[in-house]
Amino acid sequence: MTDPFLSDFLAPGVDADEVPELAALASARPLLDAFITLFRGTEAEVLMRLLVLREIGRQADAPRWSPEALRARFTYLEPVKLETVLKRLRDNALLTIGEDGHYALSDIGRNAVAAIAMLLRFGEDEDAELGFLTAQLAGLQAVGSLTPEALGHLLSKLNDLTWHFEEAIASGSEFRILDARRRLSANGRWLERGTDILNALLADPEVDFDIARIAQRIGLAQSRLARVDAAFQRALNKIESQRVTLGASGISSSDVAAWLRSLDANAVAGLVLDAFAAVPELPLLAGGHELLDRAEALLEGSSVTSDADAGLPPPDFAGTEIALQAEDLRLLEHFTHRLEALPAPQPLHHVVAGGGFAPASYRLSLLALLADGAGSGAQAGPEEGPVGSFMRLPVEVEFGDTLTAVGEDEIAAMTLGEVRPRTRPLEPVSAPSAPTADLALTAAAAAPRPPVV
Incomplete structure (x- = not known):
């Protein structure tokens, strides 16, 4: 190891021969020189050397190339640049040239190409x-x-x-x-x-x-x-x-986070525009002179007393009459009127769709309850009110075992079925059983949106 530049990396007084760890690398200098030849220079030069060397090595049946065959193989390269690459590889023992003027890979060149080919073998989805x-x-x-x-x-x-x-x-x-x-x-x-x-x-x-x-x-x-x-x-x-579902929309906090991750920085910045202030927008309650007076008093060691009343305010009685929020049943009532006026049998996805994924899911769950109550011969639900009116509708619901593509109104696919007016009345029996219909309603990919009521 007589490379004079090694002394620039070693500590003063240390000779390269005194470092046993360098011995294995020094013994492999020819192979290292081959890789130095391949990877020294600009990115374009490195790519061209690897390209030419790999193409020459791929010819297994006839590994020797004439200059004319090389020029015919690399017609897409500029002739002068091709000659420069071949000369560089030949001068650094990656290519050999015989007495007949034909090119072939040297042993070191073939080993270098094989090592690179093995590393390029593995896909991006793997490590x-x-x-x-x-x-x-x-x-x-x-x-x-x-x-x-x-x-x-x-x-x-x-x-x-x-x-x-x-x-x-x-x-x-x-x-x-x-x-x-x-x-x-x-x-x-x-x-x-x-x-x-x-x-x-x-x-x-x-x-x-x-x-x-x-x-x-x-x-x-x-x-x-x-x-x-x-x-x-x-x-x-x-x-x-810990996942949070946003109302009745069927969208969770993970869906929102995944959607936000799909946006670029400018789109995210646009979402938070005017949503918050960088500094609190509060009026200044004290001027510079007041702050200076308090600072001087503290520096002098005197305590600043406040005349403000620190006592608790008098107790107050909170109102006990709180009006309960009425349940919003407008969607149920509107759906009931639609089913009452059903003139003829219709496909399930035509009856359910409308207004987006959330209302469609709500209507599908109502039809599942209606189908279960009709199948058991019971008129389920309360006797009065919108729910009772819905459960007494003269409508029959039939669900299939397969899915049908919808592709609109935020619905990708849905259970195949039919909704039709009832042909004969059902005699009531005991209380209804739990819903048993195995239904599927698949939402189409869409950005998070507020629920539709």
Whole structure:
């Protein structure tokens, strides 16, 4: 190691040969020089070198390329730039050129291309680092060259994942927990593959002690990750118990938060415009002279007394006659009048739809009660009032077992059914049973909106 620039990074009086950690890197200088050649320069230069090198390496049946074949293969590149890239790769031993003038990948160049291709193999939905490390361990185990250093990289990655998942749970954020849970699920196959590798290592009685020690620690880290999913579920259950539904709209606080997260910063700023003030808008009750007088008195050590009456105000009796808020049954009464004037059988979604998702859900629940009362032969509900009038309607409701697409009025799909005038009267029997209709009303994706009454 005679590189004069190394002395700039070492402490005074320390020679590079005295640092054993540099020995492994120094022995791999040819491979390191290959990667330096590939990744030195601008981003465009790096991309062009990787592009040319990978395309040359893909020709497995005939790995040797003539200059004419290369120019025909890379017709989309400027000829002078292509020659510059080929010369750079050839001068730095990534490409070799034979006596016949044909190009081919060198051993170092092929290893570099293979390493990059393996890293690019993993999808965006997976953890590329965990997949690469696991695949690397599987290959090293297959050729019998597994090292404690390679196992240590996997152990470090597993501990980093554990820390990330614990941070997500501690944050109490539903969205961070769901993202972390999806990440854990996407990496499930790599965790299973790592478990297979560990089982094979620990079953070998002649395995090296350092390898067995790190393998046991990896097993403990994987056990912690296996318990994380249950911790995710407990945290989500706790969040679910604190979820708030906005009136009768069917929209929860999580839906509002998800909608807000989908907006950009300018849209969110527009929502809070004029909603609050940056500073309290209160009149100034004391001038500069009054504040200065109080400050001087405090600095002199004298106490400032106040002549204001600090006693409690006299007791007062609150009114006991509070008018109870009347229940709003206008939607029920309007729906009753509609069903009374029903001329002929109509599909269920035509009768229920109107006014948005919340009123449609309310009408569907009323029809479920009406269908259950009619099916048991009872006229359920009170004898007087809007509810009793609705339950005595001469209407029959029939629900199917399938869904029908609606695609309008905030409704995506709905249970298939029919509402028709009753053909014969029903004889009343005992009290009605609980609703048993298995109904479904799916809301179409929409931004949160106030409930419609």
